[in-house]
Amino acid sequence: MLSIQNLQAGLADGTSILKGINLEVKPGEVHAIMGPNGSGKSTLSSVVAGREEYEVTGGDVLLDGESLLDCSPEERAHKGIFLSFQYPVEIPGVSVSNFIKTALNAHRAARGEGPLEAALLLKKMREKLELLEMDKSFLSRSLNEGFSGGEKKRNEIFQMAMLEPRLAILDETDSGLDIDALRIVAQGVNALKSPTNAVVVITHYQRLLEYIVPDYVHVLLHGKIVKSGTKDLALELEERGYDWIKKENAGK
Amino acid sequence: MHNTLLNLYAEHEADLARESGDAVASKRRAAIDRFEALGFPTKQWESWKYTSLKTTLATEYTTVPPFASASQHALEFKDLESYFLDELDAYRVVFVNGVYSSWLSSTTHQGIDVCTLGSSWRKNPEWLAENFAALDELDEPLVLLNRALAREGALVHVPKNTAADKPIQIFYFTTADEPLFAQVRNIVVVESGARVEIVERHQTLNGKAHWTNAVTEIRVAPNAHVRYTKLQNDLSTATLTDATFVHQAADSTAVVNTFSFGGKLTRNDLRFHLAGSNAEAHLHGLTLINGDEHVDHRTFVDHAVPHCTSREVYKGVYDGRSHGVFNGQIMVRPQAQKTLAFQQNDNLLLNDRAQIDTKPQLEIFADDVKCSHGCTVGQLDTDALFYLRARGIPETEARALLMLAFANDALAQVELPALERKLHALIHKKLGVSVA
Numbered sequence: 001m002l003s004i005q006n007l008q009a010g011l012a013d014g015t016s017i018l019k020g021i022n023l024e025v026k027p028g029e030v031h032a033i034m035g036p037n038g039s040g041k042s043t044l045s046s047v048v049a050g051r052e053e054y055e056v057t058g059g060d061v062l063l064d065g066e067s068l069l070d071c072s073p074e075e076r077a078h079k080g081i082f083l084s085f086q087y088p089v090e091i092p093g094v095s096v097s098n099f100i101k102t103a104l105n106a107h108r109a110a111r112g113e114g115p116l117e118a119a120l121l122l123k124k125m126r127e128k129l130e131l132l133e134m135d136k137s138f139l140s141r142s143l144n145e146g147f148s149g150g151e152k153k154r155n156e157i158f159q160m161a162m163l164e165p166r167l168a169i170l171d172e173t174d175s176g177l178d179i180d181a182l183r184i185v186a187q188g189v190n191a192l193k194s195p196t197n198a199v200v201v202i203t204h205y206q207r208l209l210e211y212i213v214p215d216y217v218h219v220l221l222h223g224k225i226v227k228s229g230t231k232d233l234a235l236e237l238e239e240r241g242y243d244w245i246k247k248e249n250a251g252k
Numbered sequence: 253m254h255n256t257l258l259n260l261y262a263e264h265e266a267d268l269a270r271e272s273g274d275a276v277a278s279k280r281r282a283a284i285d286r287f288e289a290l291g292f293p294t295k296q297w298e299s300w301k302y303t304s305l306k307t308t309l310a311t312e313y314t315t316v317p318p319f320a321s322a323s324q325h326a327l328e329f330k331d332l333e334s335y336f337l338d339e340l341d342a343y344r345v346v347f348v349n350g351v352y353s354s355w356l357s358s359t360t361h362q363g364i365d366v367c368t369l370g371s372s373w374r375k376n377p378e379w380l381a382e383n384f385a386a387l388d389e390l391d392e393p394l395v396l397l398n399r400a401l402a403r404e405g406a407l408v409h410v411p412k413n414t415a416a417d418k419p420i421q422i423f424y425f426t427t428a429d430e431p432l433f434a435q436v437r438n439i440v441v442v443e444s445g446a447r448v449e450i451v452e453r454h455q456t457l458n459g460k461a462h463w464t465n466a467v468t469e470i471r472v473a474p475n476a477h478v479r480y481t482k483l484q485n486d487l488s489t490a491t492l493t494d495a496t497f498v499h500q501a502a503d504s505t506a507v508v509n510t511f512s513f514g515g516k517l518t519r520n521d522l523r524f525h526l527a528g529s530n531a532e533a534h535l536h537g538l539t540l541i542n543g544d545e546h547v548d549h550r551t552f553v554d555h556a557v558p559h560c561t562s563r564e565v566y567k568g569v570y571d572g573r574s575h576g577v578f579n580g581q582i583m584v585r586p587q588a589q590k591t592l593a594f595q596q597n598d599n600l601l602l603n604d605r606a607q608i609d610t611k612p613q614l615e616i617f618a619d620d621v622k623c624s625h626g627c628t629v630g631q632l633d634t635d636a637l638f639y640l641r642a643r644g645i646p647e648t649e650a651r652a653l654l655m656l657a658f659a660n661d662a663l664a665q666v667e668l669p670a671l672e673r674k675l676h677a678l679i680h681k682k683l684g685v686s687v688a
Binding site: 046049050052073076077078082085087092093094099102103107163 | 650656657
């Protein structure tokens with residue numbers, strides 16, 4: 001489904017961050033990408049989602065065999081890419097429900113469909129709120145404004161539940177969450193998993209992977225995937241840190 | 253232009269004096285003398301540094317004489333309906349080409365007075381003489397000119413312990429075939445314990461370079477409450493110079509919202525005098541302009557006594573080659589201890605040809621006060637824009653949503669649902685969006 005081929009990218013000033021990433025994600029799979037700070041994890045998610053501040057200098061990102069690189073962020077979203085942000089943006093004056101409605105109807109318009117009927121939209125929103133143990137008063141609050149860290153992350157997963165993406169990238173969705181919030185978020189993600197969609201989890205911590213169990217774990221270091229394995233690799237990283245991997249790669 | 257106006261005054265001085273009595277006549281005389289000495293402001297003046305009247309003054313105007321009679325025009329209610337607030341049961345005071353239009357208006361003397369200055373010189377001369385030019389303390393040529401020549405406009409008087417039963421809409425429509433220069437003045441007096449809500453709109457209808465020079469005096473007695481909203485969404489040919497003076501007694505609340513969405517040149521002088529303790533002033537403004545439009549807000553809040561609060565939030569979004577000016581002065585006098593004064597001016601420039609000159613000025617002479625001010629000038633937040641686009645919201649719509657969000661604070665003091673709907677519709681149209 002998602003195929004990242006020798007992807008190289010950096011900032012407009014020429015700083016190179018991703019130095020040849022290769023990753024294949026198939027439908028139904030969960031991949032985890034781990035790595036120390038500054039290894040390029042967030043850059044990778046931003047580049048896949050289409051952030052224009054990054055310049056792609058080589059390689060390709062394909063979804064179902066078609067390159068995404070010439071697509072705008074909104075076109076990528078319409079094709080089924082979803083990025084759960086590490087730092088969701090606060091937008092005062094725009095309610096959660098209006099935001100979701102605008103986003104959802106933009107997706108529908110891209111498919112040539114009319115806006116979703118209000119009653120159906122409300123029903124769907126209520127269902128998804130329940131899944132994430134959120135109160136319905138949440139819908140009328142300004143987007144992310146005054147939300148706690150946990151509420152912001154739950155709101156991200158709520159949006160994911162509403163938009164039903166084919167490929168969800170969860171960028172540090174677990175950082176700053178207490179164990180209860182983490183459990184709820186993970187429960188939401190798991191409920192949305194299906195044989196036709198896929199999830200890429202970007203994280204510092206192995207903790208999240210106890211709840212969202214990955215099929216594959218990859219270690220990102222200095223802009224490259226230097227090691228891949230199963231969920232056991234995450235446990236090993238938790239125990240031993242990253243130094244041994246850095247040493248392994250020092251000579252290369 | 254200067255001479256034409258002096259001649260106009262000379263021609264009508266006697267009639268004006270006969271109508272308004274000696275006290276007002278001497279105020280008018282002093283004002284025209286001062287106007288004659290000052291001339292029109294130029295950019296060399298500190299108070300007009302960023303706003304030039306040159307183009308406005310280059311136009312050939314027909315001046316509306318003080319005793320103009322109803323002009324020939326074919327305006328009907330249905331032509332103007334879209335400017336009124338929908339479904340709002342309200343009093344209406346409507347002027348067309350500077351002259352009162354009784355058939356478009358809906359006034360009252362039941363419980364409260366909602367009527368015109370023009371009719372009150374005869375009916376209620378003493379009261380009017382007392383309240384005319386009572387608060388307009390500003391040594392500015394346009395205010396002086398208005399003081400000398402204006403005799404028409406809306407009059408609102410809310411007696412003691414009365415809440416106006418309906419909101420009041422004040423409209424000035426201009427539709428003359430040739431550019432028209434009009435002097436209009438509103439007088440609002442809200443007695444102690446009373447409450448009123450007023451919406452004022454100036455609108456030209458035919459794309460001629462009309463100029464309206466307006467003055468509004470609002471007296472708020474102890475424990476009275478006023479909410480006054482100015483809706484300025486004129487054609488890009490019109491000039492509006494407006495000065496509004498609010499005088500607040502103890503325990504009163506006054507809100508002035510200024511929505512400036514269009515017009516070739518708009519100048520708003522807004523001056524609050526907090527004269528009684530525990531008075532609360534709100535000054536909210538939102539400017540959304542484009543093309544060659546120019547809006548200059550100059551505000552002054554005078555904390556003259558202890559324990560008053562003022563809260564000022566002005567926001568602006570500038571597109572095209574538009575130019576905004578914000579000059580917000582807050583004066584805290586030595587005796588005004590325990591003052592709370594907050595001022596914020598935030599601006600978005602949508603391209604590098606748009607321009608904003610912003611100057612917050614706090615002058616604090618008391619030591620036990622809480623005052624803060626801030627101003628920002630920036631572009632749309634790229635993180636926020638990416639966030640919205642990554643959710644599938646197209647770029648133009650995402651930009652508009654962010655502008656709406658940016659403007660939102662400025663709407664905090666809008667309470668009438670019909671007004672809120674109207675503002676949202678205008679803002680959406682202005683920003684070119686369909687989002688809810």
